[in-house]
Amino acid sequence: MKVNLNPAKGMRDITPQEKEIRDYVEGVIVNTYKQSGFELIETPVVENIENLIGSKGGENLKLIFKILKRGEKLDFAKEGFTEEDLADLGLRYDLTVPLSRFYCNNRANLPSVFKAMQVGNVFRAERAQKGRYRSFKQCDIDIIGDGTKSAELELIATTAKALNALNVTDFVVRFNDRRVLKAVILKCGFTEEEFDGVCIIVDKLDKVGLSGVEKELNEKDYSLGASANLVKALESINDKGTSCLVEYGVSEEVVKDVEEIINQSREFADGKYDVEFDFTLIRGMGYYTGSIFEIAYKNLGYSIAGGGRYDEMVGNFIGEKIPAIGFSIGFERLVNQLMDEKFKVPNLEKLVLLYESGDKYIDVLKKADDLRAQGYTVAVYEKAKKLGKQLNQFTEYGYNKFAVYSSEETEVKDLSSN
Amino acid sequence: MKVNLNPAKGMRDITPQEKEIRDYVEGVIVNTYKQSGFELIETPVVENIENLIGSKGGENLKLIFKILKRGEKLDFAKEGFTEEDLADLGLRYDLTVPLSRFYCNNRANLPSVFKAMQVGNVFRAERAQKGRYRSFKQCDIDIIGDGTKSAELELIATTAKALNALNVTDFVVRFNDRRVLKAVILKCGFTEEEFDGVCIIVDKLDKVGLSGVEKELNEKDYSLGASANLVKALESINDKGTSCLVEYGVSEEVVKDVEEIINQSREFADGKYDVEFDFTLIRGMGYYTGSIFEIAYKNLGYSIAGGGRYDEMVGNFIGEKIPAIGFSIGFERLVNQLMDEKFKVPNLEKLVLLYESGDKYIDVLKKADDLRAQGYTVAVYEKAKKLGKQLNQFTEYGYNKFAVYSSEETEVKDLSSN
Numbered sequence: 001m002k003v004n005l006n007p008a009k010g011m012r013d014i015t016p017q018e019k020e021i022r023d024y025v026e027g028v029i030v031n032t033y034k035q036s037g038f039e040l041i042e043t044p045v046v047e048n049i050e051n052l053i054g055s056k057g058g059e060n061l062k063l064i065f066k067i068l069k070r071g072e073k074l075d076f077a078k079e080g081f082t083e084e085d086l087a088d089l090g091l092r093y094d095l096t097v098p099l100s101r102f103y104c105n106n107r108a109n110l111p112s113v114f115k116a117m118q119v120g121n122v123f124r125a126e127r128a129q130k131g132r133y134r135s136f137k138q139c140d141i142d143i144i145g146d147g148t149k150s151a152e153l154e155l156i157a158t159t160a161k162a163l164n165a166l167n168v169t170d171f172v173v174r175f176n177d178r179r180v181l182k183a184v185i186l187k188c189g190f191t192e193e194e195f196d197g198v199c200i201i202v203d204k205l206d207k208v209g210l211s212g213v214e215k216e217l218n219e220k221d222y223s224l225g226a227s228a229n230l231v232k233a234l235e236s237i238n239d240k241g242t243s244c245l246v247e248y249g250v251s252e253e254v255v256k257d258v259e260e261i262i263n264q265s266r267e268f269a270d271g272k273y274d275v276e277f278d279f280t281l282i283r284g285m286g287y288y289t290g291s292i293f294e295i296a297y298k299n300l301g302y303s304i305a306g307g308g309r310y311d312e313m314v315g316n317f318i319g320e321k322i323p324a325i326g327f328s329i330g331f332e333r334l335v336n337q338l339m340d341e342k343f344k345v346p347n348l349e350k351l352v353l354l355y356e357s358g359d360k361y362i363d364v365l366k367k368a369d370d371l372r373a374q375g376y377t378v379a380v381y382e383k384a385k386k387l388g389k390q391l392n393q394f395t396e397y398g399y400n401k402f403a404v405y406s407s408e409e410t411e412v413k414d415l416s417s418n
Numbered sequence: 419m420k421v422n423l424n425p426a427k428g429m430r431d432i433t434p435q436e437k438e439i440r441d442y443v444e445g446v447i448v449n450t451y452k453q454s455g456f457e458l459i460e461t462p463v464v465e466n467i468e469n470l471i472g473s474k475g476g477e478n479l480k481l482i483f484k485i486l487k488r489g490e491k492l493d494f495a496k497e498g499f500t501e502e503d504l505a506d507l508g509l510r511y512d513l514t515v516p517l518s519r520f521y522c523n524n525r526a527n528l529p530s531v532f533k534a535m536q537v538g539n540v541f542r543a544e545r546a547q548k549g550r551y552r553s554f555k556q557c558d559i560d561i562i563g564d565g566t567k568s569a570e571l572e573l574i575a576t577t578a579k580a581l582n583a584l585n586v587t588d589f590v591v592r593f594n595d596r597r598v599l600k601a602v603i604l605k606c607g608f609t610e611e612e613f614d615g616v617c618i619i620v621d622k623l624d625k626v627g628l629s630g631v632e633k634e635l636n637e638k639d640y641s642l643g644a645s646a647n648l649v650k651a652l653e654s655i656n657d658k659g660t661s662c663l664v665e666y667g668v669s670e671e672v673v674k675d676v677e678e679i680i681n682q683s684r685e686f687a688d689g690k691y692d693v694e695f696d697f698t699l700i701r702g703m704g705y706y707t708g709s710i711f712e713i714a715y716k717n718l719g720y721s722i723a724g725g726g727r728y729d730e731m732v733g734n735f736i737g738e739k740i741p742a743i744g745f746s747i748g749f750e751r752l753v754n755q756l757m758d759e760k761f762k763v764p765n766l767e768k769l770v771l772l773y774e775s776g777d778k779y780i781d782v783l784k785k786a787d788d789l790r791a792q793g794y795t796v797a798v799y800e801k802a803k804k805l806g807k808q809l810n811q812f813t814e815y816g817y818n819k820f821a822v823y824s825s826e827e828t829e830v831k832d833l834s835s836n
Contacts, residue, residue, distance in 0.1 A: 003735050005523035008466045008507050013520050015527065016457035023458065035790050037770070037797020039434035039815075040441065044553055045463065046483070046509075046541070048426045065464070066486040068505050070543050076499070086504065087486050089426050091464075102431050105423040109433065111815065113799060123464070125488050135462055146800075150779045154798065157783050264780040317421050352455070361568045362682040365575050372453050379455020380572065381531060382564075397457075397529065 010126070010134030017398055022137075022335055024345040025166060029139050029329060030119060032162040036154075038117040038141050043098035045121060049090040055097045055313075059284075063124040065091040091123035095140045096313070096326060103144050104317040113145040115154075119331075137331040144314055147323035152261045152291050152309070155327040156275070157268050159295070159305055162329065164272055166338070171297040171304070172274045175262055176281040178288050178308070179254045180245060184233055184279070187249035189226030196286060198222070202234065203282040206301070210234060237279040261291065287313045291325065300337065305329045351376040351401035351412065352394045354383040364405050371412070376401065391415055428544070428552030435816055440555075440753055442763040443584060447557050447747060448537060450580040454572075456535040456559050461516035463539060467508040473515045473731075477702075481542040483509040509541035513558045514731070514744060521562050522735040531563040533572075537749075555749040562732055565741035570679045570709050570727070573745040574693070575686050577713070577723055580747070582690055584756070589715040589722070590692045593680055594699040596706050596726070597672045598663060602651055602697070605667035607644030614704060616640070620652065621700040624719070628652060655697040679709065705731045709743065718755065723747045769794040769819035769830065770812045772801040782823050789830070794819065809833055 007013050014022065034040065052064055066087035068074060074086065092098050095118045103114060119139045128134055141158060143151040156173055163171065185198055201216045208216070210231060217227035237244060242262075245255045258277060265275040283292045283306060290309035297304045307327035315322035351371060355364040368378045383404065384390040391402060395415045403412045425431050432440065452458065470482055484505035486492060492504065510516050513536045521532060537557045546552055559576060561569040574591055581589065603616055619634045626634070628649060635645035655662060660680075663673045676695060683693040701710045701724060708727035715722045725745035733740035769789060773782040786796045801822065802808040809820060813833045821830045 003472075004466060004469070005519055005735060007462050007519075007523075008464050011462035011464055012460075013462075013524060014460035015524060016459055019458045019460055022460075035795045036786070037768075037795065037799075040437045041434055042430075042432035042437055042440075044425050044429035044431075045539070046426050046429055046553065048422060051422070054421075065488075065507070067509075068484040068486050068501065070483075074501070081494070083486065083492070089483070091485075101423055101425075105425075106431060106433060111799065111811065115797065121463070135464065148775075150800070153779050154783065157780075264778075268780050268783060317423060350455075357566075360682075361571050362575075362686050365572065365686060368454070377453045377455065379533065381455075381529065382568070393529065 008134075010128030010132075012133060012135070018339070020345055020348075020398065021339060021343060022331075025335055025338065025343075026119060026137075026139070026331070028165045029162045029331075030117070032165050033117045033139075033141055033158060036158045036161070038115045038158070040117045040119070041099075041102060042120070043092070043095070043102050043118065045091055045123070046089050047092050047098060047101070049087055051101055052090045052093065052097060055100075060093045060124060063126055064093055065123050065125055067091070093124050094122050095120060095138050095328070096142070096310070099140070099142055099144075099326075100314040100317055100324075103314055103322075111145075113143065116140075116142045116144065118142075131336065133332065139329040139331050140326055141328075142324060142326035144324045145322060146325075147311065149257060149261055151323075151325045152293075153264055153268070155307065155325060156261075156265045156293065159307075159327045159329065160269065160273055163295070163305075163334075166334075168297065168334075168338075169272045171295050172276055173265065173293055173295055174276055174278040174281045174303075175258070175265075175291065175293045176278055177254060177258050177291050179290060180250050180258065180279065181282065183250040183254070184237070184245070184248040185230060188229035188233060189223050190230070194222060198230070199282050200284075202230075202280065203284060205234070205280050205282075234280055238277070242277050258291075283308055285310075293327070297337065300333070302333060303330070304334050304337065348398070349376050349401060350399040351378050351403060352399050352415075353378050353380050353403050353405055353410070354387075354390075355380065355405040356383055359405055359407075363407065367405055367410055371403070371410075376412075426552075428546030428550075430551060430553070436757070438763055438766075438816065439757060439761060440749075443753055443756065443761075444537060444555075444557070444749070446583045447580045447749075448535070450583050451535045451557075451559055451576060454576045454579070456533045456576070458535045458537070459517070459520060460538070461510070461513070461520050461536065463509055463541070464507050465510050465516060465519070467505055469519055470508045470511065470515060478511045478542065481544055482511055483541050483543055485509070511542050512540050513538060513556050513746070514560070514728070517558070517560055517562075517744075518732040518735055518742075521732055521740075529563075531561065534558075534560045534562065536560075549754065551750065557747040557749050558744055559746075560742060560744035562742045563740060564743075565729065567675060567679055569741075569743045570711075571682055571686070573725065573743060574679075574683045574711065577725075577745045577747065578687065578691055581713070581723075581752075584752075586715065586752075586756075587690045589713050590694055591683065591711055591713055592694055592696040592699045592721075593676070593683075593709070593711045594696055595672060595676050595709050597708060598668050598676065598697065599700065601668040601672070602655070602663070602666040603648060606647035606651060607641050608648070612640060616648070617700050618702075620648075620698070621702060623652065623698050623700075652698055656695070660695050676709075701726055703728075711745070715755065718751070720751060721748070722752050722755065766816070767794050767819060768817040769796050769821060770817050770833075771796050771798050771821050771823055771828070772805075772808075773798065773823040774801055777823055777825075781825065785823055785828055789821070789828075794830075 067089040069088050121135050121137050123135050190198055205213050214231045242255055242259050262275050262277055287310045288308040289311040292308035294303035295305040309325040311323045314324045353368050368380050371378045400415050401412055402415050403410045485507040487506050539553050539555050541553050608616055623631050632649045660673055660677050680693050680695055705728045706726040707729040710726035712721035713723040727743040729741045732742045771786050786798050789796045818833050819830055820833050821828045
């Protein structure tokens with residue numbers, strides 16, 4: 001029988017070299033968030049399926065991995081059953097739905113403004129392709145219970161700080177607001193009901209360009225005048241700047257909010273990155289209610305972080321209104337980019353201590369501990385007959401020092417000089 | 419509609435206070451293993467179901483969470499279908515099966531002796547009960563490709579070192595060998611075929627006592643003489659010590675192996691913990707082929723770590739013989755025990771910086787960064803009207819310092835003294 005040794009389709013085995021970089025990156029992000037007072041929580045990857053399906057996950061709902069009921073609950077006898085009869089659990093497709101459920105479930109023991117951090121894998125049964133996996137890691141920070149601009153400012157400052165701590169600078173925070181989009185789109189002549197559909201089309205701007213958007217708008221059953229107005233707005237608002245928004249029906253209060261967040265964030269950035277208003281920013285999810293933002297880095301065709309305000313979602317679980325806002329680093333994209341840039345984990349001193357089969361192993365282990373006390377990471381391996389080949393291999397595995405055990409003096413040497 | 423806010427049955431929400439302790443414990447373990455040259459790998463929680471079902475997981479196979487096929491692959495039209503027709507994936511129930519698959523899949527790029535570490539959640543659809551979850555974390559180290567005693571010595575020394583680094587000492591490593599068990603049980607008069615069944619009964623010794631084991635043996639269809647011999651052996655071998663094993667048909671070579679591992683491990687322990695031969699140690703899994711060991715701590719009714727040699731398992735995937743041995747810390751049990759002992763994360767300086775709604779928020783954030791540069795973890799929150807109540811709450815959340823923002827001087831105070 002031929003055994004399939006590959007991970008399941010769209011899933012990945014992470015080798016030691018890649019894992020070392022991933023863990024370093026995750027560590028820097030988590031520590032930055034932690035030192036900034038975000039509290040790390042953990043939710044299960046498995047959720048009751050009705051919480052997943054009942055969420056406003058849009059397209060993601062089609063991509064849920066569903067878990068088969070077990071034992072007597074799995075009733076094949078029933079006629080004409082559906083997927084719903086077979087599955088009671090599912091794998092989470094994002095971290096926001098579990099966070100919302102967590103908050104509502106635990107809020108008696110949480111601060112009234114809760115600054116949460118969550119890092120974990122999410123699962124989507126998408127068509128697997130290069131660089132696109134069915135399980136991937138997200139790093140989210142969220143502020144629940146704060147409806148003021150402080151929340152926007154803090155999320156942007158803290159996420160940017162985490163990237164800076166990885167020596168990622170010169171990125172751009174693109175900022176927009178769903179209320180701005182809504183006012184302008186309505187002013188252009190679309191109806192309230194058309195808003196979501198128009199957003200979906202404008203969201204393709206990066207891919208299809210302005211003419212592509214125009215074409216798609218015209219193919220739909222929208223007023224041609226409205227479409228023409230919107231194309232003009234897309235073309236000109238970013239040039240004119242936020243001050244023109246009032247002409248488009250955006251309230252002065254919203255314009256002031258947007259300007260303050262951008263200006264103060266830019267002041268805090270102190271030149272390490274830029275913060276820009278971008279009217280063409282849409283973001284896909286239907287649950288955003290206010291600010292939306294992304295981080296664009298280099299000429300990647302995608303953002304490395306994204307988020308926004310979703311004031312209607314958390315409270316939905318318990319029939320209350322609870323403001324909430326989140327910013328999520330696309331961990332996989334960030335790591336891929338850093339690995340493309342040949343990122344190295346700093347200050348890593350990895351030493352391999354070699355011994356002969358005749359050496360007393362417990363003495364070798366003691367020697368290894370002595371070297372560890374000097375700050376080295378020390379792996380112990382039996383010396384191979386072909387020492388040169390063995391040392392080359394350990395260089396490949398990321399080691400930079402070696403020593404051959406001796407009961408007298410064990411000398412540490414550079415691997416590269418070998 | 420009443421929404422169920424609880425995690426799925428047997429799963430858990432982990433709150434910030436618990437998460438802080440868990441992450442500290444995990445960090446100490448992972449760093450100890452890493453500095454000892456174990457390479458961290460990651461495998462997906464989702465595996466192809468045939469790899470899970472084809473493994474020698476014994477009872478665990480009944481507990482697999484199976485994932486429903488998606489789209490066209492899910493064929494309800496077929497008559498008389500079974501679970502196998504509906505599921506193509508499953509959640510891993512341990513870390514050893516994924517490790518074995520990983521090793522076989524990646525071994526071209528791994529050292530010929532591979533020292534692996536894996537930390538992650540595993541999933542078992544067990545009856546949920548207090549302290550027993552359907553998703554729980556394991557921390558494994560394994561050495562693949564080394565059939566010598568060095569592997570046993572290193573795993574025991576390294577696991578013990580990780581526990582010591584958490585100030586866990588005075589535990590006992592119980593050590594036995596499946597080859598010892600087999601020789602003695604055969605010598606007592608059982609047949610080769612009866613071995614596994616006898617082990618299952620003896621494994622209950624901790625729970626039912628010697629008389630209970632005797633009763634169960636006598637209820638089965640075993641030779642009464644063999645059962646009587648075994649009860650006598652269980653009663654006396656630990657008293658007599660390993661030197662008596664040769665009388666019971668254990669080869670001198672195996673006895674020497676066992677004695678050397680125990681003596682050298684004890685020498686390395688240097689009094690911080692004990693290492694004992696224990697003929698009554700069985701360990702449940704059928705795949706063990708040689709050494710088996712557990713760590714008993716205090717009077718807990720269970721071990722906090724367990725492992726053994728499983729020389730037949732990894733190679734099975736590719737039809738080769740590849741020696742392998744692992745030691746797994748039961749992370750949940752360890753954390754529960756530490757939390758029962760009121761474990762505190764050391765050196766944690768958590769400060770809450772309070773501001774008034776009129777303060778310029780970006781200046782507050784800058785002040786927070788200044789305090790972080792002094793080594794504090796700093797969370798920023800708006801000052802509540804009832805300051806005393808607010809400070810008490812932050813004490814509960816684990817904070818020990820506070821400061822009220824001022825554009826002039828921001829004074830740091832102890833929370834406890836408030």
